[in-house]
Amino acid sequence: MFVLLIFNAFSALATGKSKFLGNIVGSSVPSSWDTYWNQVTAENGCKWESVEGTRGSYNWAQCDVAADHAKSAGIPFKYHTFVWGSQEPSWLGNLGSADKKTAVENLIRAAASHYSPDYIDVVNEALHAPSNARDGLGGSGSTGWDWIVTAFTLARSAFPSSKLLINEYGIINDASEIKQYLQIVDALKAKNLIDGIGIQTHQFNVNDLSAATITSNLNTLAASGLPIYSSELDINGNSEANQAAIYQRVFPAIWEHSGVKGITLWGWITGQTWKDGTGIADASGNPRQALTWLKTYMASQ
Known part of the structure; x- marks a missing residue:
């Protein structure tokens, strides 16, 4: 077992680097996973709908797959996610405000009794898919984002050693949304509740971006003083070569930015990714051309 752990810890592409290069884990861990990645996020297994489909009955099996692999490999585990308007249990919408808050509190406490994550996406997609529990968490309130502040307050209490993140798409490519996103970040910073900024970098946000635009927008986010995490990177193209070319434009602009402390891909094996054509292995x-390039690029860093 000791030899296996050493192999896992020293075979990933970002081993020895100043930041991680991670990926998701679904219902099982592909045999080649440790060859490439050194940070784990569960694809769906830790989302509220998966964990508590029936109120008060928790099923950690899918979340455990990711958490257990991170532990065995000795690499960071990110819990994704507590408060999000998508993939919430259907019963949540039928509750009154007070019961919604109790449900969020119970979820966070239950997770804390089971996990000690390195990172947590406390609130996901607040701008585009706000939680159905938000009225129970204080709604807009005095900050405009009291429901988010409450969620982070609950998470900080339950997970004092975890790094608490917010996560959102449509940020890396939209300067106006960055301003709104940073309003939330500032409200959390004022209460010392946030440790990093998550930006989803899906293909529909990054495929057409220039490296200069990526750098400019990352500069704006980095001015907050918080580390940035590219949380859900995937890229496709109209051909294998085109996908590789986009990777060569987008990935270095993110990876080499001093404010970015980690990148997590959202899958890499063709047929097992969320968006068609985003696999970088068959x-x-x-390896497809993009992964072949990525291996060479990471080795050169």
């Missing part, structure tokens, strides 16, 4: 796990 269905058998053999």
Whole structure:
């Protein structure tokens, strides 16, 4: 077992780097996973709908797959996510405000009794898919984002050693949304509740971005003083070569920015990714051009 752990810890592409390069884990861990990645996020297994489909009955099996692998490999685990308007249990919408707050409190306490994550996406997609529990968490309130502040307050109490993150899409490519996003960040910073900024970097946000725009927008986020985490990177193209070319434009602009402390891909094996065409390995796990380039690039850093 000791030899296996050493192999896992020293075989990933970002081993020895100043930041991690991670990926998701679903219902099982692909055999080649440790060859490439050194940070774990559960794809769906830790989302509220998966964990508590029936109120008061918790199922950690899918979340455990990711958490257990992170522990065995000795790499960071991120819990994704507590408060999000998508993939919430259907019963949540039928509750009154007080019961909604209790439900969020119970979820966070239950997770804290089971996990000690390195990172937590406390609130996901607050701008685009705000939680159905938000009226129970204080609604807009005096800050405009009291429901988010409450969620982070609950998470900080339950997970004092975890780094608490917010996560959102449509940020890396939209300067106006960055301003709104930073309003939330500032409200959390004022109460010392946030440790990092998550930006989803899906193909629909990054495929057409220039490296200069990426750098400019990351500069604005970094001015907050908080580390940035590219949380859900995936890229496709109209051909394998085109996908590789986009990777060569987008990935270095993110990876080399001093404010970015980690990148997590949202899958990499063709047929097992959320968006069609975003695999950088074929269905058998053999590298496509983008992954071949990525291996060379990471080795050069």
